Amino acid sequence: MSTENMGPMLRQVLLIKQAVRGIVYADTRMEELPYELLPHGMGWCIRIQWKKEGAQGERLRQLLANRHELNVFLFDEYADEMVIKTWYYVNEGQASYEEEENTLVIYAASRISYEPDKYSVCDRCVNESIQK
Amino acid sequence: MITITRAAERHRADLGWLQSLPLYSFGGFQDDSRMGFGMMKVCNDDTLAPGTGFGAHPHSDMEIVSIILEGAIRHEDNLGNRVVSRFGEIQRMSAGTGIIHAEFNDSEEESLRLLQLWFTPRQRGLAPEYEAIAYPVDQLDGQLLPVVCTEPQVGAARVQQDVTVYLSKLSAGEALTHPTSPDRRLLLYVIEGAVGVEGEALHPLDTAELESLEQLSLQANEASFLMLIDMASGEVTQ
Secondary structure (H helix, E strand, O other): OOOOOOOOEEEEEEEEEEOOOOOEEEEOOOOOOOEEEEEEOOEEEEEEEOOOOHHHHHHHHHHHHOOOOEEEEEEEEEHHHOEEEEEEEOOOOOEEEEOOOOEEEEEEOEEEEEOHHHOOOOHHHHOOOOOO | OEEEEOHHHOOOEEOOOEEEEEOOOEOOEOOOOOOOEOOEEEEEEEEEOOOOEEEEEEEOOOEEEEEEEEOEEEEEEOOOOEEEEEOOEEEEEEOOOOEEEEEEEOOOOOOEEEEEEEEOOOOOOOOOEEEEEEOOHHHOEOOOEEEEEOOOEOOEEEOOOOEEEEEEEEOOOOEEEEEOOOOEEEEEEEEEOOEEEOOEEEOOOOEEEEEOOOEEEEEEOOOEEEEEEEEEOOOOOO
């Protein structure tokens, strides 16, 4: 997917949701969660700084309990509200927590990038869309 | 064993453009006691206003069946499918390793009503697939017509799981029996009319979860339209 006509990326968002129920575990628009995306074999590894205490800790426990049902996204946001979304396939629930590093590690086997605007969109639905 | 959920007990989500009745936890409806029924994780009865819908979003490792009851649904996906389906047709996705899709009410005038069912697949990591099929509407009367099943069958969508979904239209007083097995689970969903089952009367949007039966007997107390799902008890995947 070419981004050469889209100018510089303004922001990248990490979003992690439970795939069936739609519960949000991580959204870097709402809280700071330093992360890095690294190649790993034929796939990718996402390392996220994550506290094991408090509200983050509770969400961590829920996330790990549902690690077979994760939807992991990176949204690359450009000028003029252009967005490229990349969804990562966490095929075997490969999510774990490294206690010493305070880091959540998620392995993805494959990914799909897409431009939401290339599909039908609905202004009436966007702001209050049910979690799908 | 029978567990009935009455229409009045069901959660109703009103988003303006979407009226949704999820039978199990979904989106804004979260109830730890309603996390699905065996391998069935989602059973939503959705009505979408004209011209509205769900924008592009992913699915993986899930068998997703959309049964159109009224109006027209437009499906678009990253596999290149662009399909409009109406009553008498069914869309099925095997999400497998991942599919991006959007689903919209194709009409600018009529509402769209559909039942959307999600089942865990028999195996993770399958190749993603999509199909739309038409079933013989004139064969709904007086019998349980399989419209979704495991083995390839003309007029039925194929899912990668031990699940059969039947639709049926019964006249008042008409009765049916459905042989099953105690190790299977059944879900009866009344779309229209009134149906008697196991000594209980079910009305539109009422559902019955049934287990440990050798045979299911139904009787229509008035002209009725129903869905019956017969599935293996275990979660075969993971």
